[in-house]
Amino acid sequence: MRTGSSCDCLVCRMEKSLIAELGGRDSDESLAFSNGTLARFASPLDLIRELHAQEGRKESSSADALIRELLQKHARGPLRPLCQRLLLLVFIPTIHRTTSHLAAVFPSLGYDDAAQHVVSVFLEFLDSPELEARGTHLAFTIARRLRRQAFRWAIHESRSVAPGEVVGDPVADVEVENMAGEEPFYAGIFLDRFLDNCRKMGWLSEEEHDLLVRFKIAGATCQELAGRNGHTAIAMQHRMQRLLDRLRRVAQRTRWERAPEQLELFPR
Numbered sequence: 108m109r110t111g112s113s114c115d116c117l118v119c120r121m122e123k124s125l126i127a128e129l130g131g132r133d134s135d136e137s138l139a140f141s142n143g144t145l146a147r148f149a150s151p152l153d154l155i156r157e158l159h160a161q162e163g164r165k166e167s168s169s170a171d172a173l174i175r176e177l178l179q180k181h182a183r184g185p186l187r188p189l190c191q192r193l194l195l196l197v198f199i200p201t202i203h204r205t206t207s208h209l210a211a212v213f214p215s216l217g218y219d220d221a222a223q224h225v226v227s228v229f230l231e232f233l234d235s236p237e238l239e240a241r242g243t244h245l246a247f248t249i250a251r252r253l254r255r256q257a258f259r260w261a262i263h264e265s266r267s268v269a270p271g272e273v274v275g276d277p278v279a280d281v282e283v284e285n286m287a288g289e290e291p292f293y294a295g296i297f298l299d300r301f302l303d304n305c306r307k308m309g310w311l312s313e314e315e316h317d318l319l320v321r322f323k324i325a326g327a328t329c330q331e332l333a334g335r336n337g338h339t340a341i342a343m344q345h346r347m348q349r350l351l352d353r354l355r356r357v358a359q360r361t362r363w364e365r366a367p368e369q370l371e372l373f374p375r
Contacts, residue, residue, distance in 0.1 A: 117222040118203045125196050126152065129189075143176050151189070155196045174245045181233060194233060195226070201250045202229060205257050213261045221261065228256045244321065251299065298323060301358075310357050315350055322347055 129151040148154040154173065161170045174197065181190035195202075202225050209221040232238055232252050241248050299320070306316040321327040333343040 114203075116203070116206070117219045118199065118206055118226075121226075122196065122199045125192050125199075129155075129192060129196070144172055145176055145180075151193055151196075154193065158197050159200070171243055171245050175242075178233065178238065178245070182239070191230070191233070195229070198229060198246075198249060198253075201246075201253060202226060205250075205254050208254075209257055209261045212258075213265050216261055216264055221257070224260055225253060225257050228260075229253055232256075255299075301354075305354065305357060310353070311350075318347070319350060319354075 145154065148157070158170060158173060174194075177190045177194055177197070180186045181194060202222070206218065206222045206225050209216060209225070210218045213221075229249070232249060237252075238245070238248065302311065302316055302319055302323075305311040306313065311319070318332060321332060322329070328340075329343040329347060330340040332347075333340045338346075
């Protein structure tokens with residue numbers, strides 16, 4: 108939970124309401140009787156504090172395990188309503204940041220409307236096959252999808268385009284990419300789309316794409332990547348450098364012609 112915040116926006120009011128609701132005895136008992144890693148927490152709010160304490164650090168395997176179990180219990184069983192509230196509280200900081208970004212970039216959109224849409228996207232993604240199949244970097248995956256879909260919606264809403272035309276529109280992708288130089292958040296979206304395009308064009312294999320996403324976007328170190336792949340940290344560092352050199356050459360010659368933005372994503 109975010110301490111010391113005096114914000115009274117819709118997202119913060121929702122957070123306060125969820126905290127009050129989960130502080131009751133029934134929620135404590137529901138979590139205590141669950142099995143698995145969640146059973147070690149005395150109350151739902153203890154779980155939230157644990158996950159929020161890890162925010163800002165490299166995403167850990169322990170956080171992945173906790174979020175994965177919440178998602179599994181959310182997908183089926185009597186604990187689904189409780190887990191949905193818990194997951195909302197876990198990602199309140201991400202929801203709040205995303206809504207604030209939308210309000211700053213698209214001032215014509217109402218803050219409450221933006222907040223409601225971001226929450227709606229979040230809840231829908233919890234049941235998606237893509238998230239169910241994901242084994243690691245769950246918080247990053249959720250945050251990335253949330254931001255992408257929210258900005259696509261905002262771009263189209265600002266043009267008075269029907270919401271049904273938003274998802275997967277290539278025009279929206281280009282508009283989001285055009286924001287790349289404005290702040291690191293947009294650069295991350297731009298880099299993610301560039302890596303996806305390289306994979307689709309055959310310039311990166313699935314494994315190489317996954318490595319680069321973990322290294323450049325999720326912030327994993329060469330040592331962490333090496334441990335997952337059975338290599339030494341030095342060998343992984345050399346491999347990542349070769350991949351980055353390849354992407355610099357791709358960025359220089361591709362039809363996207365987005366220099367200097369593309370080249371800035373792969374500094375020497």
